[in-house]
Amino acid sequence: MHELSMANSMVEAILDTAKKNDAIKINEAVFEVGELTMLNPEQLKFMMDVLREGTIFEDAEIIINMIPVVIECESCGFKGETKMDDNMDHLMSVAKCPECDNTRVHIIQGQECNIKTIKIEREDEDA
Amino acid sequence: MHNVASIEIEQDIIQANDKLAYGNRQKFDENNVFAVDLVGAVGSGKTSLLETLIDEMDDDIGVIAGDILSKFDAKRIEEKNVPVKGLNTGKECHLDAHLIEHAIPEVPLEDISILFIENVGNLICPADFNLGAHVRTVIISVTEGDDTAEKHPMIFKGADMAIVNKVDLAEAVGADADKMVNDIKTINPDIPVVKCSLKTGEGVQEIIDLYKKFQNQ
Numbered sequence: 001m002h003e004l005s006m007a008n009s010m011v012e013a014i015l016d017t018a019k020k021n022d023a024i025k026i027n028e029a030v031f032e033v034g035e036l037t038m039l040n041p042e043q044l045k046f047m048m049d050v051l052r053e054g055t056i057f058e059d060a061e062i063i064i065n066m067i068p069v070v071i072e073c074e075s076c077g078f079k080g081e082t083k084m085d086d087n088m089d090h091l092m093s094v095a096k097c098p099e100c101d102n103t104r105v106h107i108i109q110g111q112e113c114n115i116k117t118i119k120i121e122r123e124d125e126d127a
Numbered sequence: 128m129h130n131v132a133s134i135e136i137e138q139d140i141i142q143a144n145d146k147l148a149y150g151n152r153q154k155f156d157e158n159n160v161f162a163v164d165l166v167g168a169v170g171s172g173k174t175s176l177l178e179t180l181i182d183e184m185d186d187d188i189g190v191i192a193g194d195i196l197s198k199f200d201a202k203r204i205e206e207k208n209v210p211v212k213g214l215n216t217g218k219e220c221h222l223d224a225h226l227i228e229h230a231i232p233e234v235p236l237e238d239i240s241i242l243f244i245e246n247v248g249n250l251i252c253p254a255d256f257n258l259g260a261h262v263r264t265v266i267i268s269v270t271e272g273d274d275t276a277e278k279h280p281m282i283f284k285g286a287d288m289a290i291v292n293k294v295d296l297a298e299a300v301g302a303d304a305d306k307m308v309n310d311i312k313t314i315n316p317d318i319p320v321v322k323c324s325l326k327t328g329e330g331v332q333e334i335i336d337l338y339k340k341f342q343n344q
């Protein structure tokens with residue numbers, strides 16, 4: 001479980017960016033997390049809640065968008081999302097091409113943990 | 128009144144780790160050190176493998192031993208009289224490139240030709256974190272059950288070689304070592320997989336030959 005260290009890096013990066021942009025409050029933060037990362041979004045949120053207490057990030061809405069797995073098949077050239085099979089560990093779907101069953105596939109999406117954007121408030125320049 | 132603004136950050140935490148890993152790789156290369164990231168389940172035989180390789184390989188070996196709290200593994204390696212840096216990860220379940228970056232100055236890279244990094248016993252979390260090593264070896268053992276590989280495909284997907292250890296115990300625990308090898312081959316058809324017993328010595332030479340081959344690539 002490394003949600004804590006990830007959440008820590010994320011909160012740090014956000015507060016850092018907010019400060020550089022003279023924010024007095026952060027209203028929203030948007031994240032993208034790949035389905036293949038070993039990160040649980042609920043835990044990530046929980047950890048961030050602990051870490052952002054007492055900061056200008058405290059009341060912001062946190063939006064975590066999960067990014068589906070995209071693979072490319074060496075054999076038939078298939079490029080796209082993987083099939084989820086209820087009988088199969090969802091991670092196992094990275095191993096096989098859904099079109100031709102070949103196992104020489106490359107993961108091209110689904111491993112990211114990205115801070116996309118934040119919405120901030122600043123003092124009005126001419127106030 | 129306050130004005131609101133939307134700010135792009137576009138910062139990938141995993142890529143940030145990759146960047147540090149690249150820096151580590153450069154340090155290894157500058158010193159002609161071949162670095163191996165050794166990951167595996169708790170108790171699968173990581174430290175035992177290092178002890179065996181230190182005895183059996185001609186190379187000058189150095190070790191970074193990651194452990195959550197203790198320094199037991201580092202002590203075992205110390206007894207072999209090779210340079211070792213014990214790394215406590217605190218509560219962390221994996222090593223990351225940043226921890227390695229800080230450990231590197233404490234390893235005499237100029238005196239060694241191979242650096243083994245024993246990762247924290249865990250088949251899940253290290254999958255997300257590249258350390259900058261040239262090769263990642265995953266070691267699992269039959270005592271964890273012969274469905275271990277299929278339960279943890281991501282760690283094998285990102286590996287360069289795999290070891291199925293403790294085959295001497297396969298019968299006793301009713302595990303099918305060949306199934307484990309086949310599962311790994313299904314997940315990652317391109318990597319070599321060695322069946323091994325660090326107790327009987329089976330497969331050890333094959334592992335050494337693989338490291339030699341990787342080193343010369």
Ligand SMILES: Nc1nc2c(ncn2[C@@H]2O[C@H](COP(=O)(O)OP(=O)(O)OP(=O)(O)O)[C@@H](O)[C@H]2O)c(=O)[nH]1
Pocket residue numbers: 167168169170171172173174175176200247248292293294295296323324325326327
């Ligand atoms: N029978 C048998 N026992 C083995 C073999 N390899 C290792 N062991 C034993 O398994 C136990 C754990 O081995 P370690 O080398 O400490 O495993 P590890 O992966 O370093 O463990 P952690 O660092 O705690 O995760 C020890 O008691 C070893 O003697 C093997 O091939 N056969």
Ligand SMILES: [Mg+2]
Pocket residue numbers: 173174175200245
């Ligand atoms: Mg160990």
Ligand SMILES: [Zn+2]
Pocket residue numbers: 073074075076077078097098099100101102
């Ligand atoms: Zn295909």
